[in-house]
Amino acid sequence: MTALDALTLSISEGITGVVGANGAGKSTFLRILLGLLEPSSGTATVFGHDVVRERHTIRRLVGYMPEHDCLPADSSAAEFVMHLGRLSGLPRVAARERTAEVLRHVGLYEERYRPMGTYSTGMQQRVKLAQALVHDPRLLVLDEPTNGLDPAGRDEMLALVRRTGREFGISVLVSSHLLGELERTCSSLVVIEQGVLRQQLTVDALTSEIPQFAVEVDGDVEAVITQLTDGGWAVTRERSGFVLALPPGDHEAAHRAADAVRDACAAVQAGLLRFERGRTRVDALFHGDDSDEVAA
Amino acid sequence: MTSTIHDLGYRRYSGERLSVRAAWSALFVQGLRVLFGLGRPARAKALPVFVLVFSSVPAVLTVFIASQAGLPIRHATYFTGVSILYVLFAAAQAPELFSRDQANRVLPLMFSRDLSRWHYASARLASMVVALIALALIPQLVLLLGGIGIAEDTIAVLQDRWKIILPILAVTSLSGVLLGSVASAVASFTPRRHFATAAIVGLFLVLGAVSTALAATDVISLAQAQLFNPLLQLDTVSRLLFDEPARRVARAAAHPLWVYLAAITASCVVAWSAIWWRIQRVNA
Structure with a gap:
């Protein structure tokens, strides 16, 4: 064998x-x-x-x-x-x-x-x-x-x-x-x-932070997303929450985005369950379907 | 260093590193400790103590009786009488070394260190053999020293008895090597201890039965038939070496000593080959 x-x-x-x-x-x-x-x-x-x-x-x-x-x-x-x-x-x-x-x-x-x-x-x-x-x-x-x-x-x-x-x-x-x-x-x-x-x-090189936040909230997700998109943030709805993409090249954006998410949640009375900096996941490298994320 | 306590723990080791021989000795000594249950729960000491007591206490009684009744002390008879206890010890304890290591799967931990399969097999076998020699030696020394102690004319007895030291060493060594090698060989083939113990006892029983069965036929002589039984080999060798008059009926006429030594050597070589064959292949 x-x-x-x-x-x-x-x-x-x-x-x-x-x-x-x-x-x-x-x-x-x-x-x-x-x-x-x-x-x-x-x-x-x-x-x-x-x-x-x-x-x-x-x-x-x-x-x-x-x-x-x-x-x-x-x-x-x-x-x-x-x-x-x-x-x-x-x-x-x-x-x-x-x-x-x-x-x-x-x-x-x-x-x-x-x-x-x-x-x-x-x-x-x-x-x-x-x-x-x-x-x-x-x-x-x-x-x-x-x-x-x-x-x-x-x-x-x-x-x-x-x-x-x-x-x-x-x-x-x-x-x-x-x-x-x-x-x-x-x-x-x-x-x-x-x-x-x-x-x-x-x-x-691969698991460095990528410019996005992964967010999950307890409450009206759609309302939070609406708040954020109104504020000019690029938000993508995901299965259990949403991903907020940061504008490239803007080092201050992360702080402002964090504040925005906090304010949005507060505005619609939603609880923040998860809020973390997105990372490239190595397993994505081995599965072609996630390759967009890796390219970021 | 951070606040978590185990960060304080690790330091590099820059001290002395000993040779493989030191590792071999450590394994050998650990093997002896396992065989006698030292540093292990009372349960592990039960059998070694049982064998030690029942193989040695009669020696004290023998000396006492000899001193009272003026009877001669017979080393060969004594050895033969208790040798079944050494088989019991080998059958129970050889699996504690060879089978237990396989059951616990510690061999990869040893072989990934600078301790080869050869070192492992030889250290384990050496522990087994040395333990058996020590067990057999104790009552013989009691008999020897007791015999000297109870004598009225100590000097005369000393002059007579010192000649027996060589037979004592020869018989105990031969029995330790033979029983230890055979038991180790069987034990090395299975990780299941109880199975190994049964197999070792079974092997000695079968060899005894074969020997008896052959003796009952007219195909070969009684002395030839006895060559198939390791215990009878040792029995005869001890009789020949101690050269004591048999107490009861005369037994089968024996072959010359070298025949038994050759038979014992052959058994040991087979056992060693089996151990080496197995330890080279055992999954690590």
Whole structure:
């Protein structure tokens, strides 16, 4: 079975997202980089080291968080992370200190002495991240770190990934089948579809703010829109609200538009439910029907 | 740094990084702790303690009885008598290493570190073997030291008994390596611990049954038939090495020692090959 077919790409420092549907070959790709799988043909290098011939060098530089459960239920997080720290070559005392440190970093405190079988999914994902960090790797490979988490848990995990990648100078390779959650976390994205590289792009250029506000109101939407169009604003009705486009090149327009929306809502006694700056959404790039929005 | 507390936590590590050998030792020691239930709930200690008590306490009694009745202390008989407990320990505990690691799916975490499949397999096997040797060694040392302690003429006994140290080491090592390797090989093939335990016990029972069945036929001799039973291999080797007079009826005429050593070596090589074959392929 071919999971990856002639995938050619190079990834630079920073946080890189690997996106693809389930079964697209994301895990296979990550496991080849870790030397857990040998490619049947082709080569891959990490920090310039060949993943097959120099896997020992690479393994000292990477930390891996697998997608699947890997936590012994009767072991405590402290014990488990320390054990893996020692298997990474840390001396006993250093392993204990690093364990305390990474568990605090991921937000586990007293719980770390409890058996991991009693942990919530969110806590388990944090321990999995902590064990990947315990030996202070240069590259973190995270396979679906948000799997099984509720929306709040996802946000926390992604914030943790961002902080690890940006503030601690560790490069991160993070996979997900949800494009949306990676676009705000990563500096570049790789899209794999059925083992083939679909697209590789830098997120910065694409998810920058675009000149529009997305608004939802509780009350008479039409009346609010009428107020705004009377005020000279370009408004487009959408399914659950409307989008207000800002005139290009006018830096003050955003403030005036915000005031206008507020006044319009106040005038018709409507409650403001959502008011946010529009962003290009990366998923729009992969679906032709939204391409107008991207062009903005 | 911002106000959230976990931002204070992360520092880079610039300290010492040890070699793979240190990682191997850490895995080996952790394996021993798992096997004896150290640092784990009382439930995990039950079987190791049971085996330790029932294989060693009789040694103390033996010494006591020998001191009262003036009977000789028989190391070979003692070893044979308790060796089934070592099978029990191996069957119950080898899956705690090999099967549990697979069930918990921790192998990718190890193999993505600088610890190869070879390191993993050898460290786990070494823990198992060393634990079994230690278990078998304890009562033998009790017998040896007890025998010296109760003697009236300590010097004379010392001069006589020191010769037994080598057989003690040989028999306990052979039993540890053989039982540990066979049990590890079976356990490495399944992530299900209870299944592995049943399979290990089953294997020893089947081999015993085959041996008995073959002995009942006229095709091969009794001594040849006994070669199929690992426990009888060890039993015979211990009798030959300790060279003690059998207490009860004379048993089947034995082959020369090297035949048993060859049989044990062959069993171990098969077991090691099986472990290596499996660990190379097991999904990580």
